[in-house]
Each structure stands twice: as structure tokens, then as C-alpha cells.
Amino acid sequence: MPTPVSHVFIHHTETPDQCHNETACVEAVRSVQDFHMDGRHWNDIGYNYLIGGDDRIYEGRGWYTVGAHTLGMNSRSVAISLIGNYESVAPPKQMLDLVQKWVECAVEKGVVSGLYQLHGHRDQTCTSCPGQHLYDIIKSWNKEDLT
Numbered sequence: 001m002p003t004p005v006s007h008v009f010i011h012h013t014e015t016p017d018q019c020h021n022e023t024a025c026v027e028a029v030r031s032v033q034d035f036h037m038d039g040r041h042w043n044d045i046g047y048n049y050l051i052g053g054d055d056r057i058y059e060g061r062g063w064y065t066v067g068a069h070t071l072g073m074n075s076r077s078v079a080i081s082l083i084g085n086y087e088s089v090a091p092p093k094q095m096l097d098l099v100q101k102w103v104e105c106a107v108e109k110g111v112v113s114g115l116y117q118l119h120g121h122r123d124q125t126c127t128s129c130p131g132q133h134l135y136d137i138i139k140s141w142n143k144e145d146l147t
């Protein structure tokens with residue numbers, strides 16, 4: 001994928017729901033990967049990275065491989081997905097802190113342009129992703145910190 005890209009997309013997995021330890025989070029990442037590869041017939045998990053409730057970041061396709069996460073934007077963005085469903089609850093603060101650190105790291109590495117725009121999946125296509133609570137939170141970042 002040509003870098004730097006200027007768009008970052010935030011997703012939630014919806015299912016599986018939140019995981020709270022490494023064993024459960026590894027299993028959650030595998031189940032998403034199985035769904036994307038066997039259910040959707042993609043060649044790998046769709047997201048570039050995922051974040052678990054165990055406060056770890058899991059590598060999906062990594063920084064430099066075009067993902068399958070946001071139709072029409074895959075080759076021009078990177079995406080991270082928070083494991084869980086954030087339609088009616090907010091993610092724990094540690095997960096949100098990790099999202100911000102991950103974005104900072106992407107900028108430092110030159111994968112993402114310093115003038116990037118941060119979006120929720122629903123900004124690009126008709127979906128509830130990344131859930132109302134998570135969406136409201138990232139939109140508040142957008143105004144204050146990210147442009």
C-alpha cells in the first residue's frame with residue numbers, strides 16, 4: 001500500500017463481544033479472522049490492527065498491506081477495530097488510550113500523514129459500526145485534537 005495515507009478508520013467487531021484476558025482476546029481475533037476468511041472469502045483478517053480488552057494491540061494485516069475494512073477506502077486508509085460491541089456501552093478508557101497511541105505510532109512511522117482525518121466506519125458506508133458510544137467519543141477527539 002502506498003504510504004502515507006491520510007485517513008484512519010475506527011471499527012468495532014460487534015461480535016465477538018469484549019475480551020478481558022489474553023486467551024480470550026486471541027480467541028476473539030481468531031474468530032474474526034475465521035469469519036473474514038471463511039465467511040467473506042478474504043485472504044486474511046480485514047483490519048490492519050485490533051485492540052483487545054486485555055490492553056493489547058493485535059496485528060491484523062499490519063501497516064503496509066491493503067486491508068478489507070472500509071469499502072472504497074481500503075487502499076487509502078488504515079483501520080483498527082476494537083474488539084466488542086460499542087453501540088450501547090463505551091469502551092474502557094485503556095482501549096481508547098491505545099487507539100490514540102496507535103494513531104500516534106502510525107504517524108511517527110510515516111504510515112499515516114500528520115494531517116490525517118479520523119473517521120468511524122459509518123462515515124463511509126451505511127453501517128452502525130463502530131457503535132454509537134465509540135463513534136461519539138472519536139468524534140469528540142476529531143474536533144479537539146486531530147485536525
Ligand SMILES: [Zn+2]
Pocket residue numbers: 010011012069121127129130
Ligand atoms: Zn466497521
